[in-house]
Amino acid sequence: MFGLVDCNNFYASCERAFNPSLNGKPVVVLSNNDGCVIARSNEAKVIGIKMGVPAFHIKELVHTHNVKVFSSNYALYGDMSVRVMSILTEQVPEIEIYSTDEAFILLEGIRNLTNVGTNIVNKVTQGTGIPVSLGIAPTKTLAKIANKFAKKYPAYDKVCIIDTEEKRIRALQLTEITDVWGIGKKQASKLGQQGVKTAYDFTQISGTWVRKNMTVVGERTWKELKGISCIDMEKAPPPKKQICTSRSFGKMIEYFDPMAEAVATFASACARKLRQQNAYAMSLMIFIHTNNFREDLPQYWRNTIVKLPIPTADTLEIVHYALEGLKNIFISGFQYKKAGVIITEITEVAQLGLFDTINRAKRERLMQAIDKINGNYACHIKLAIQGVVQEWRLKQEQLSHCYTTDINEIITINCK
DNA sequence: TCTGGGGTCCTAGGACCC
DNA sequence: TCTGGGGTCCTAGGACCC
Numbered sequence A: 001m002f003g004l005v006d007c008n009n010f011y012a013s014c015e016r017a018f019n020p021s022l023n024g025k026p027v028v029v030l031s032n033n034d035g036c037v038i039a040r041s042n043e044a045k046v047i048g049i050k051m052g053v054p055a056f057h058i059k060e061l062v063h064t065h066n067v068k069v070f071s072s073n074y075a076l077y078g079d080m081s082v083r084v085m086s087i088l089t090e091q092v093p094e095i096e097i098y099s100t101d102e103a104f105i106l107l108e109g110i111r112n113l114t115n116v117g118t119n120i121v122n123k124v125t126q127g128t129g130i131p132v133s134l135g136i137a138p139t140k141t142l143a144k145i146a147n148k149f150a151k152k153y154p155a156y157d158k159v160c161i162i163d164t165e166e167k168r169i170r171a172l173q174l175t176e177i178t179d180v181w182g183i184g185k186k187q188a189s190k191l192g193q194q195g196v197k198t199a200y201d202f203t204q205i206s207g208t209w210v211r212k213n214m215t216v217v218g219e220r221t222w223k224e225l226k227g228i229s230c231i232d233m234e235k236a237p238p239p240k241k242q243i244c245t246s247r248s249f250g251k252m253i254e255y256f257d258p259m260a261e262a263v264a265t266f267a268s269a270c271a272r273k274l275r276q277q278n279a280y281a282m283s284l285m286i287f288i289h290t291n292n293f294r295e296d297l298p299q300y301w302r303n304t305i306v307k308l309p310i311p312t313a314d315t316l317e318i319v320h321y322a323l324e325g326l327k328n329i330f331i332s333g334f335q336y337k338k339a340g341v342i343i344t345e346i347t348e349v350a351q352l353g354l355f356d357t358i359n360r361a362k363r364e365r366l367m368q369a370i371d372k373i374n375g376n377y378a379c380h381i382k383l384a385i386q387g388v389v390q391e392w393r394l395k396q397e398q399l400s401h402c403y404t405t406d407i408n409e410i411i412t413i414n415c416k
Numbered sequence B, C: 001t002c003t004g005g006g007g008t009c010c011t012a013g014g015a016c017c018c
Helices: A010-017 A042-046 A055-065 A074-091 A113-128 A140-152 A165-173 A185-193 A199-204 A207-226 A256-276 A315-329 A360-374
Strands: A002-007 A027-030 A037-040 A068-071 A095-099 A102-106 A132-137 A159-161 A243-253 A280-290 A301-312 A336-347
Touching: A002 A113, A002 A140, A010 A027, A010 A037, A010 A068, A010 A074, A027 A042, A027 A055, A037 A042, A074 A095, A074 A102, A074 A113, A113 A132, A113 A159, A132 A140, A140 A159, A140 A165, A140 A207, A165 A199, A185 A207, A199 A207, A243 A256, A256 A280, A256 A315, A256 A336, A256 A360, A280 A315, A301 A315, A315 A360
Parallel strands: A027 A068, A132 A159
Antiparallel strands: A002 A102, A002 A132, A027 A037, A095 A102, A243 A336, A280 A301, A280 A336
C-alpha cells in the first residue's frame, strides 16, 4: 500500500509553528514580490480567499477579517520541510519526497494500518508543530484521493484508508474529475465533453479512447484509479535535468547595470544548485522580458543560449558567461520586469579541456569554502557584481523571521 | 500602483542519415 | 509517366504538478 503524507496549508502552518498567536486566525502567505496568495489557513479559506488571487484583490477581506498576511519565507519553509521529512524517514522503510510538503511512503505488510498511520501523523505534528494528513491506498493516485478525504472530513481523524472495492468506488464517485492527480484543466474539459464528471465516470470509459485521446499519461491515471498500480516509488530523487533561477523584480529595471546585478545573482544561485547535485553545466539560457500585464508599455522578450567551453559548476565562470549572454540580448529603452538563468544542459562528468587556463582544483576549493559559509539559503559571500543595494530585489514587506536558519532571528522566550 | 517560481514528461514535426 | 523507406535525434510546445 502507498501512503501520501501531506502537510496541511504548509506555508501558513510554518508561520504558525513559531507564532502561536496566529492560531485560530486567518493567515495567508503571498508569492514572491507579495504578488498573489499561495497558501491559506482554513480560516482564510472559509472567508473566501481563493488560491492564486493577486494580493491587491483581497485588501478589503484582509481589513475586515483582520487577516494575517506574510511574504513567503522560503528559508523557513525549506528548513521545516527537512524536519518533517526526516521524521517520516525514521518511521517508514521507504519514502519518496514528492514536494516541499508531500511525501509518499511505502506501507507493506502492516496489519493495523489505522494505528500505524495515526502514529506517523502524530509523530510529525509533535516533532514539528505542522499538522499533516495521511491517505493510504493501493496506488499513488488513489492515495492522493484518500488524502483529500483525510483532510476534508474530521471524522477520519487525519488518516483515510481505501482498502476495499466498496471504499474505492465510493471515493471515486465523490471525487470530481478536476480533483484527480494528473488531470488538469484541458483534460478535464475534454472529459467533460464525454460526459465525465467524477473520477468514477472516468474509470467507466473505454481504455482505447483514453489511450487515443489522452496519451499514455492519461491511460496511467485511468489504470491507477481502477486500482492497478503504474507509478512506482522513487527512492532517490533523480538528478535534475534543468536548473532555473528567475525572478520578477520589485521595481522595473531600465539600465544595464542593475540588470547585470540581477542576472549575476541568478547565475550564482544556479551554480550553487548545480554543486548541490554534484553536476556541471554545459550550456546556459539567459532571458529577460518586460511586464506583459502593462499593455501601455512597449514589450520586449528575448532569450539566448551560451554554450560553455568546458562543463563547470564554478560561480565565477557561470556568472561570466551569463553576463556575456545578457550583453547579446539587452537593449535599453525598455522597462524590464523579469529575468532568469536556466542551466539547460547538465552533465555529471566534467570533461577537462586541453587548453584550459583555469586552475580548477583551486577554484573547486574556493567554491566549497563559499558553500560552507553560505549554507543552503544565505548569501554572506557573493560577487561584487551582484550588487549591494539591489534595488530590483523582491518586495517582501511582511517577512517573518528565519526562526530556524538564522541565529540572529531565533525565537526568544521571556522568563520573568 | 500591485498578477510567483521551479520543475517533469510526452508528442509532433523537422532535419538528417543511409 | 516515373519521385523509397526506415530510422534517429533534436526542438518547440503543450500539459501537468506543487
